[in-house]
Amino acid sequence: MGAESDVLKHFKLIVSGLIISLLIVSLDSTITTTAMPKIIANLGGLQYYVWPFTIYLTTVIISAMLSGKLSDFYGSKKILIGALIVFVTGSILCGFSHNMTELILFRALQGLGAGIIVTVPKKIIAEMIPPRQRGKYMGLFGVAGGISSVVGPTLGGFITDSLGWQWIFFINVPIGIIALSLIIPYLPEFEVIVKEKVMDYLGIITFTGALTSFLVALTFSQQNTIISSVLLDSLWIFSVIMLFGFIYAERKAKEPILPLYLFRNSVFTISTIATFLLGAITLAGTVYIPLFLQLVKGLSPSASGAYLTLLLFAMIITAILSGQIISKTGTYKKLAIISFAIGTVGMFLLSTLTQNTSNLELIIYEIIVGIGAGLAMPLFTVAIQNAVTKRDLGVVTSSTMYFRISWKCNWFSHSRSYCKHDIET
Amino acid sequence: MTLKLNLQNTTIHVSSSLLVTAIHNVFIIAVILNIIGLILCFFLKDLYMSNEMEEEEISYEDAPG
Numbered sequence: 001m002g003a004e005s006d007v008l009k010h011f012k013l014i015v016s017g018l019i020i021s022l023l024i025v026s027l028d029s030t031i032t033t034t035a036m037p038k039i040i041a042n043l044g045g046l047q048y049y050v051w052p053f054t055i056y057l058t059t060v061i062i063s064a065m066l067s068g069k070l071s072d073f074y075g076s077k078k079i080l081i082g083a084l085i086v087f088v089t090g091s092i093l094c095g096f097s098h099n100m101t102e103l104i105l106f107r108a109l110q111g112l113g114a115g116i117i118v119t120v121p122k123k124i125i126a127e128m129i130p131p132r133q134r135g136k137y138m139g140l141f142g143v144a145g146g147i148s149s150v151v152g153p154t155l156g157g158f159i160t161d162s163l164g165w166q167w168i169f170f171i172n173v174p175i176g177i178i179a180l181s182l183i184i185p186y187l188p189e190f191e192v193i194v195k196e197k198v199m200d201y202l203g204i205i206t207f208t209g210a211l212t213s214f215l216v217a218l219t220f221s222q223q224n225t226i227i228s229s230v231l232l233d234s235l236w237i238f239s240v241i242m243l244f245g246f247i248y249a250e251r252k253a254k255e256p257i258l259p260l261y262l263f264r265n266s267v268f269t270i271s272t273i274a275t276f277l278l279g280a281i282t283l284a285g286t287v288y289i290p291l292f293l294q295l296v297k298g299l300s301p302s303a304s305g306a307y308l309t310l311l312l313f314a315m316i317i318t319a320i321l322s323g324q325i326i327s328k329t330g331t332y333k334k335l336a337i338i339s340f341a342i343g344t345v346g347m348f349l350l351s352t353l354t355q356n357t358s359n360l361e362l363i364i365y366e367i368i369v370g371i372g373a374g375l376a377m378p379l380f381t382v383a384i385q386n387a388v389t390k391r392d393l394g395v396v397t398s399s400t401m402y403f404r405i406s407w408k409c410n411w412f413s414h415s416r417s418y419c420k421h422d423i424e425t
Numbered sequence: 426m427t428l429k430l431n432l433q434n435t436t437i438h439v440s441s442s443l444l445v446t447a448i449h450n451v452f453i454i455a456v457i458l459n460i461i462g463l464i465l466c467f468f469l470k471d472l473y474m475s476n477e478m479e480e481e482e483i484s485y486e487d488a489p490g
Contacts, residue, residue, distance in 0.1 A: 132474040270469045277462045284455040292448045326474070333471035340463035347459055351452035354445070372459070386474050 007128045010186035017182030018121035021084060022144040024175045025114045030152025035160040035168045042165060045100035054219050055104050056111040061405055062208055063115030068398030069257050071120050072194040076127060077187050080120045087113030088176035095169035122381055123397045127190045131386040132330050138378030139323025146316035150309050193391050202249040203257045210242035258399055267387035268396060271380040276403040278376055281343060285311060285369045296355055310363055314370025319377040332383050335375060343372030
């Protein structure tokens, strides 16, 4: 009862704290991309260009996966505060890095905090408000990601040029403090439902082993000179063995980090696959539209970024709208069908792009893609949370995030291929 | 038109038509993924969302209509 009255009293402040927490993480990932060439120039180590991203996303995924169970065991508030402190500490250390090895290690620390920060606020929303109202806030959380995608690259460039690359990490400190100053006093600690704290260590080890060896192998396979093919094959095989080990561990664990019985719930299974597909579709749009504009139409990176802004704005507006519609109707299926139908049309139109496509046509196509992706953005997390018992809220929220983020790792592992290019006519 | 990519200190030339095809292929894959998502959504169970907080063990209620 106490927690409920605290929520009612300070609801806006709590939600602001959660949005700022999400903003700090999503902004960090977009800011860093722009600053990386300067960092490389300063610290040296072009051959390690991709590793700060890969390691960061690896630890993000691992901690996102664990965050559900950790918040079930120790309470969402404690875990979120701990994650913010870890993230801010990692940011300070990144700013003081003297070489690429240090930067990679400290990015790993940042990622451990970030994975929890992107997941736990969504669980907190589910703990605070009834299912029907959650869509509104999931939509707002999507806005944090959208804003950082729009503002991040420009801000990253500005900070790097005017203050130095270190400040793209130091800027996280004041923002983190603001988030903590809203969360610590106003967010109540909710009742911990899982009383028996049995950590699934075998699951954690096998999951970490599978993911890390897969991503290391994927990254090395793009760099094809650093390790032998025997070692590379061994990494692939080890990854598959660890994956089977993970499935075995989850079947046997008392408190699994990914309970396999959830896949018998059709809403969970379909929503998880849909989330995974959406991750890939969004990535295709946000990465390959600018690439097309730069490489085929000869636009500058900033001009292609400006075009992408329209897609992101369409996504932000429809994500908010989608949350409102879910709250009003109390259902989500029709909206899911509409979002994928619009996405299909938008992507089909993009597949017809040629060098002669007009700018207006391109803008219309990408807005259609943005509308499709935005409508679906808050939908599946809400659907999954609504379809499970309160006890499973943590693990379903974290697994949704895992399936959404996993695509980014695959992309970053070979993104270096696009770091230097120019057009010769 | 050709694209010159400078990767790890080695320069390769890629024809622009090949590049357009490669990017188009990504968009076509995205169309296929959208269609798979669309088909899956027809099988999505539309559980009605309540305005009440769920109990520890919730009972599922199908959406009207």
